[in-house]
Amino acid sequence: MKGDWQIQLRDSYKKSQDMDVEFDDLEIKNSITYDLGNELKAFGQLDFGFKDAAEDKQSGDDLEEAYVGLQYDNVKVAVGKMDLAGDEFGIEQAYETTLEEDQFDAVATDGDDVIKVTAEFDSFAIVFSHDLEAEGNDSENGEATDLFIGASFDALTVAAAFQTYNATPGAADIDTWGISAEYDAGFVVVGADFSSSDNDGTNIETDVTNLAVSFKAFGTTKFSLGYVELDSDDNTEDAETFYANVTYKFPSQKNVRLFAEISETDYDDAATDATVETDVLAGMRIKF
Numbered sequence: 001m002k003g004d005w006q007i008q009l010r011d012s013y014k015k016s017q018d019m020d021v022e023f024d025d026l027e028i029k030n031s032i033t034y035d036l037g038n039e040l041k042a043f044g045q046l047d048f049g050f051k052d053a054a055e056d057k058q059s060g061d062d063l064e065e066a067y068v069g070l071q072y073d074n075v076k077v078a079v080g081k082m083d084l085a086g087d088e089f090g091i092e093q094a095y096e097t098t099l100e101e102d103q104f105d106a107v108a109t110d111g112d113d114v115i116k117v118t119a120e121f122d123s124f125a126i127v128f129s130h131d132l133e134a135e136g137n138d139s140e141n142g143e144a145t146d147l148f149i150g151a152s153f154d155a156l157t158v159a160a161a162f163q164t165y166n167a168t169p170g171a172a173d174i175d176t177w178g179i180s181a182e183y184d185a186g187f188v189v190v191g192a193d194f195s196s197s198d199n200d201g202t203n204i205e206t207d208v209t210n211l212a213v214s215f216k217a218f219g220t221t222k223f224s225l226g227y228v229e230l231d232s233d234d235n236t237e238d239a240e241t242f243y244a245n246v247t248y249k250f251p252s253q254k255n256v257r258l259f260a261e262i263s264e265t266d267y268d269d270a271a272t273d274a275t276v277e278t279d280v281l282a283g284m285r286i287k288f
Helices: 103-107
Strands: 002-011 020-037 040-049 062-072 075-083 110-120 124-131 143-153 156-166 173-184 188-199 205-217 221-232 239-250 253-267 279-287
Touching: 020 279, 062 110, 103 156, 103 173, 103 188, 103 205
Parallel strands: none
Antiparallel strands: 002 020, 002 279, 020 040, 040 062, 062 075, 075 110, 110 124, 124 143, 143 156, 156 173, 173 188, 188 205, 205 221, 221 239, 239 253, 253 279
């Protein structure tokens, strides 16, 4: 059993909202692995989220993941409800995002009818996933095919991803791709990514660029700075965000963290920009 609980005080970027207590993550993960011999393993996981229940948006829990699979050596095959391969993409370091983290996050990052293959080696990983269309079934909520490839060369990590997504049977495809690079110099980590979506139905192309830098102080405190730019053929969506945050891990229990963040978003559309302000938050996260 695993847990991930994050609760924070937040004064949202929306001028119409006052400060409140937000439940960013309230997860209980039940996972199990059986060794079947000859390098073969069976695994499964149920991941329950209670965020919406805590904020009175629903009654009870929300099933976030439910899958089973087999692993042989470094290759895993899983079937069920889970994240797509494109969810692996990105270098963004913000706790809360006014803009989407990247274009994969903006289009689709999970599915209910997913077949997923993961191959991980010392310095190379490849993830492929396909979310079945499931037309005529209760889980009919889109079809997606994703591919993620990542590789490490000493201090440099590079990645690329691609997704083709169809919201409903007969709807236009949305094709998304992205590339990223991150360099760990020891005292500082610098990263950048770029992702782009092309909607075949509207012919609108949307790009997201991320820049991020983080460094540790005293071995317990991490500072991160970042910049996000959204550029769309639909000019009313263009925007940019700057953010800065700090995270403190207790030396005796590194799964206990305190954090704070401030961010500022500027929209090119004047009407939208008039409805936003500075986003400020502080909170605590506990994992086990």
